[in-house]
Amino acid sequence: MTAAPVDAPETGAGAKTDGRRAPLVLRNRAFGAVWLGQVLTQAAVRMFQVGVSWWIVAYAVHDARGLASGLFMAACTLPAVALAPVVAGAVARFAHRSVLRTSAALAGGAAAALAVWAYGGGLPLATVYAAGLALATCQAFFDPCLTTSVPELVDDADIETATGFELSTQSLAGLGGALLGALTVDRAGVAGLAAGCAAAYLAAALLVASARFRTATADGTAAADATDATDATGSTTDTARAAAGPQRRTLRRILGELPYVRRILVCFTTANLFTTAVFVVIPLYTRSVLQGGGGTVALLEASLGTGALVGAFTGTRVPGRPTVAGAYCLGLMALALAVPGLIADRPAVAGSLFVAGWCAGAVSVRFVALFQRLVPTADKPGFFAVMQAVLGASLPVASLVFGTAGDFLSPQTLCLVQGIGLVPAACALALLGSPAVDAGRPAEPVGGAR
Known part of the structure; x- marks a missing residue:
């Protein structure tokens, strides 16, 4: 049953105009x-x-x-x-x-x-x-x-x-x-x-x-x-x-029945250790290698973010099964993250970060769509909440490891380490095969898969 509208019936900016609804x-x-x-x-x-x-x-x-x-x-x-x-x-x-x-x-x-x-x-x-x-x-x-x-x-x-x-x-x-x-x-x-x-x-x-x-x-x-539905103690x-x-099943039980999904999460948790380090590497690289200022940091951050945004909108068009497409994207990201370690040129670095961001955005879209199809509906709230926590656990680890290493290694070396570190995750993802064993049926095409 459709819920009651939040506001009054559409008028003015909210009304239909020439058969089209306002945003x-x-x-x-x-x-x-x-x-x-x-x-x-x-x-x-x-x-x-x-x-x-x-x-x-x-x-x-x-x-x-x-x-x-x-x-x-x-x-x-x-x-x-x-x-x-x-x-x-x-x-x-x-x-x-x-x-x-x-x-x-x-x-x-x-x-x-x-x-x-x-x-x-x-x-x-x-x-x-x-x-x-x-x-x-x-x-x-x-x-x-x-x-x-x-x-x-x-x-x-x-x-x-x-x-x-x-x-x-x-x-x-x-x-x-x-x-x-x-x-x-x-x-x-x-x-x-x-x-x-x-x-x-x-x-x-x-x-x-x-x-x-x-x-x-x-x-x-x-x-x-309704306004905040709370009682005298402030709780709902x-x-x-x-x-x-009803009570949701634990993540351990969910993943125990979905080994294919579990292996994907392991691959991406490992990959995140190297990809998320870019947020620590960019300021170090800007100051030590490019000798730039805040404008250069803004350019590099914008290149990475714009690439991720474009990837989120175009990721579904990448052909192949999600694991194959994801493996190719991780491989391309490995090359893109390694480029600043070989070429200390601001336009080249900005371009490589755009490519890396695109790969990250495309991979996210493909695999979230895949999980939507493989994880049972009743388990999705718990799964996606804990999935974010599991993947996010690599962020503080990567920040500390690469930050500490930045005092002993050059930022260019750190870029090469990022690229090399993604290769095993890309290979493991490519070898995962089809999700049919988890789904209990032939795998459904997801976002352009054939």
């Missing part, structure tokens, strides 16, 4: 407000991470730059992994609007406090680390809660559109933040960077607070409009908790 963010004011809040938070956290990484390498640390930047990136990626069970419990127990609003407001407060401290001078490195950890912790609650709350914001017929809108703009917001991060630090320092992030987070909190959410029902749709009502449905 979802315009005809659904609640979703539009929350979507804009997502754009602001994603841009802010990415801007902070890129900006501080560049500040550490270019201004704050003179010895052990690699270790310092690696520790910072590890701190920024650890909360999403370590707090996954806590986040899942909070999203299930508390009203989603409250979780979104509170996490954005707390992040804004942390960024504002850092801005005030930085304007006063004498900013300790440990304080910046703590701020990065605080922002990443808030974002770890905001992102999965936003994805979960989509059915409370839009009609059932618009869920796929809203999800696609959310995922695509997430990449665009991250790209915009990456462009602004290093440039802001070069011009306004950490104080200006933190002030910009604080404004974005607080604006997001206000936007979320202005949106009307609906109470989710047992069938996954949304009931009539018994009815809302009951709507969560």
